[in-house]
Amino acid sequence: MSVVQDTASTPFRPLRDGLRHAALSAALVLAMSACGGDKADPAVTAQPEVTVAQPTQTTAPVISAQIAAMSVDQLRDAARAAQGEQRMYAPAGNNAMEYYLALRDKQPNDAAVASALTDLMPYALIASEQSIARDDFAEAQRLYALMEKTDKAAPALPRLKQALADAQTSFAQRQQQTQVDAEAEKARLAKLEQERKEQQENTQRQAAQQLAQQQAAQQQAAQQAAAQREAEQRAAAQREAEQRAAAQREAEQRAAVQAQTKTTATASDLRAISTPSPKYPPEALRAGQSGEVLIEFTVAVDGSVSAARVVRGTPPRVFDREAVAAVRRWRFQPVASPVTTRRTLGFKPDN
Numbered sequence: 342m343s344v345v346q347d348t349a350s351t352p353f354r355p356l357r358d359g360l361r362h363a364a365l366s367a368a369l370v371l372a373m374s375a376c377g378g379d380k381a382d383p384a385v386t387a388q389p390e391v392t393v394a395q396p397t398q399t400t401a402p403v404i405s406a407q408i409a410a411m412s413v414d415q416l417r418d419a420a421r422a423a424q425g426e427q428r429m430y431a432p433a434g435n436n437a438m439e440y441y442l443a444l445r446d447k448q449p450n451d452a453a454v455a456s457a458l459t460d461l462m463p464y465a466l467i468a469s470e471q472s473i474a475r476d477d478f479a480e481a482q483r484l485y486a487l488m489e490k491t492d493k494a495a496p497a498l499p500r501l502k503q504a505l506a507d508a509q510t511s512f513a514q515r516q517q518q519t520q521v522d523a524e525a526e527k528a529r530l531a532k533l534e535q536e537r538k539e540q541q542e543n544t545q546r547q548a549a550q551q552l553a554q555q556q557a558a559q560q561q562a563a564q565q566a567a568a569q570r571e572a573e574q575r576a577a578a579q580r581e582a583e584q585r586a587a588a589q590r591e592a593e594q595r596a597a598v599q600a601q602t603k604t605t606a607t608a609s610d611l612r613a614i615s616t617p618s619p620k621y622p623p624e625a626l627r628a629g630q631s632g633e634v635l636i637e638f639t640v641a642v643d644g645s646v647s648a649a650r651v652v653r654g655t656p657p658r659v660f661d662r663e664a665v666a667a668v669r670r671w672r673f674q675p676v677a678s679p680v681t682t683r684r685t686l687g688f689k690p691d692n
Contacts (some may be wrong), residue, residue: 403486405434408443416444420457429464430484438465438487458491466497473508483507608682611640612674619667619686625659631689632656635665639681643675652683660688 420440469484
């Protein structure tokens with residue numbers, strides 16, 4: 342038996358020598374979990390079937406049909422290459438563990454293959470725990486299947502199965518809690534949005550009410566201002582009418598007094614204060630024309646000329662305008678009553 346064992350283990354001696362030190366600590370952890378570790382959790386050890394949940398089974402086979410179809414030599418070469426490239430358990434379908442499992446199926450009594458699989462178990466265990474820790478349950482289930490095919494009685498499998506089930510349950514609870522939190526947050530945001538809309542509507546309603554009140558106040562102020570202006574206009578018109586009436590009464594009283602003190606004035610009563618001469622029309626002056634204009638005018642009681650008209654002009658319409666303009670500038674002493682008289686204004690160019 343020793344000769345067979347040495348001969349069979351020769352191809353795998355680099356693997357075993359290279360992995361021995363790296364796997365010692367992991368193997369020790371497995372041994373402690375199988376022995377002393379179980380004492381720390383007697384409930385799990387005493388009733389594993391009651392507390393351990395069944396993990397979800399992978400649909401894909403542990404060993405792919407492509408690997409199973411490889412020959413013994415091909416499997417051995419592929420396993421050594423995967424080992425050399427540190428593909429101990431991954432990627433799926435191209436790792437040392439799957440190649441050795443397929444090789445063991447073809448050579449069940451190969452001690453070297455069994456030893457290599459024993460050395461690879463700690464790596465798969467650590468990787469599966471890391472996959473569980475990062476919620477990569479598909480990878481954890483794949484590695485669990487590899488370990489279960491390697492050794493169904495491995496002490497770590499019940500604990501790993503329970504850890505996987507607990508992690509899946511916890512992940513589902515976290516997802517459910519996340520969904521609940523998301524729905525609660527959605528409801529909170531919807532409530533905030535509804536409150537914001539209601540507040541905005543209230544603000545707009547209050548603004549509309551304030552604007553309506555302002556417009557009503559402005560309209561009322563405008564009406565009051567218009568009424569005040571109308572009242573002021575009526576008062577002004579009334580004052581003006583009263584002033585006109587007072588002036589009329591005063592004029593009538595003055596006329597009555599003057600009528601009592603003096604009879605109607607005549608032309609002989611006129612006393613001239615200022616009688617400026619008329620201007621000589623330039624055209625008539627250049628032509629050397631002479632003539633005269635008979636003007637009829639009325640002197641008001643204050644001595645001013647209130648009206649003047651041409652009775653006759655010789656020659657016609659040559660000196661009329663200047664004659665009338667001059668007479669309108671005349672001033673007399675006040676008289677008791679208006680006096681209408683006539684004067685002749687002569688126009689003769691200087692020699």
